[in-house]
Amino acid sequence: MSHPVKIKNALISVYYKDGLEPLIKKLHSLGVTFYSTGGTESFIRELGFDVIRVEDLTGYPSILGGRVKTLHPKVFGGILSRRNLEEDKIQSAEYDIPEIDLVIVDLYPFEETVRAGLGEDEVIEKIDIGGISLIRAAAKNFNDVVILSSKDNYEELNTILEENDGVTLLSHRKEFAKKAFNISSHYDTAIFNYFNRENPLPVFKQSEQKSSTLRYGENPHQKGYFYGDLEAMFEKLNGKELSYNNLVDVDAAVALIDEFDEPTFAVLKHTNACGVASNPSLFEAWKIALACDPISAFGAVIICNGEVDAQTALDINNLFFEVLIAPAFSAEAITILTQKKNRILLLRKETALPTKIFKTLLNGVIEQEKDGTMEGPEQMTPVTDMLPTTEQLKDLHFANKLVKHTKSNTIVIAKNQQLIASGVGQTSRVDALLQALEKAKSFGFNVDGAVLASDAFFPFPDCVEIAANAGIKAILQPGGSIKDKLSVDMANDKGVAMVITGVRHFKH
Secondary structure, rough: OOOOOOOEEEEOOOOOOOHHHHHHHHHOOOOOOOOHHHHHHHHHHHHHOEEEEHHHHOOOEHHHHHHHHOHHHHHHHHHHHHOHHHHHHHHHOOOOOOOOEEEOOOOOOHHHHHHHOOOHHHHHHHOOOHHHHHHHHHHHHOOOEEEOOOOOHHHHHHHHHHHOOOEEOOOHHHHHHHHHHHHHHHHHHHHHHHHHHOOOOOOOOOOOEEEEEEEOOOOOOOOOOEEEHHHHHHEEEEEEOOOOOHHHHHHHHHHHHHOOOOOEEEEEEEOOEEOOOEOOOOHHHHHHHHOOOOOOOOOOEEEEEEEEEEHHHHHHHHOOOEEEEEEEEEEHHHHHHOOOOEEEEEEEEEOOOOOOOEEEOOOOEEEEEEOOOOOOHHOEEOOOOOOOOOHHHHHHHHHHHHOOOOOOOOEEEEEOOEEEEEEEOOOOHHHHHHHHHHHHHHHHOOOOEEEEEOOOOOOOOOHHHHHHHHHHOOOEEEOOOOOOOHHHHHHHHHHHEEEEEOOOOOOO
């Protein structure tokens, strides 16, 4: 059933007035009676229209510093009365309750107040009581009442009223109710998460209002969506829309580059680094990173932590890549890199990132803290007769950063702040090591004097023996195996330095 309802009375009380004027004018032209409070009442009067104060309707003033204004049976009765029930009509007439057909209400800016870092008293005062109650009441009674809970809906209702001579259909009202419950549930989630920061209850509540429809998911036959505010994190300077796979790789790239303070370039494919290098010259860092695996770099996501200048841009321009991310680009670099319309250039902004990560799994969700630990040389405990040199410790630190952001099982071989090769996502640690050594050989790298980092302990001494025979001179591992001594003994036999961090960096 279409169940048309002509709007006769409207309750309007909003925090944000922008965009409201055209709708007020439209409602006035349709002969709608306005009820309002405070600033919204003044706003309507300044437009030259009559308005009935809610205080005059209820017979009560706004009390308790404005905490109680609309919480009254004459307001909620007018919203919740069921027009098709005779007993509701009788009671409404008995208590002189007008039928309210339209409610336009938004909510106090709770999230904005929290983000602004204001004190608890200010935050608590921005927990809306009357507004949220009005929204829920009007949305519940969508059969007879229109609810607008956001300024984003003003234009839509204006169009409906224009096309239907002031009448709304049931389908319109139900759609607005859905949007209203989305806003109310998001608001309640934000409030709960604010209170749940200390001694948190073990419950999962997340809500994202901004969303993007992606071209598809991992594969063309899968639908894909991103929920979040990408514009707060990046300014897209060029290129097509980011895909699902692009976003997964961009996330991995950002997480990796944030481990480095020194000028660094990283090249990633399928979330794993295929080239990483640090160098005082960002241009040299790029050249060295690309040399790690120029074949895998084709179609890669590239990221750096410094300004991309013209020289670097000219060299990168020779490569087919999907995405390039940097905190700054020179004007010349932008001109060079935007010659191809599809390649994506992202200017990264300073944005706080979540400290927890989660994903759906089985019939639920798993959540964990992000791996925010990174052990430097001071956390590397030598366990062998041979001690690592200062340069080896520096390279071990570099390699450990890559291990942390590479799929397990993983082995990373590095030398002079450059990724030489890695073994990625293997089912055994020996396979990961052999893969890394073979890859290094295929690109002409000499691993003699290089260092090795492992994301987990060595259950047997075989990896240490293979690495030492290949020329590896220093090894980092978390330790913790009941057979650690066998690996240490092998390192001593081979004259290899080994350090233990006590921290495992699995990434599944």
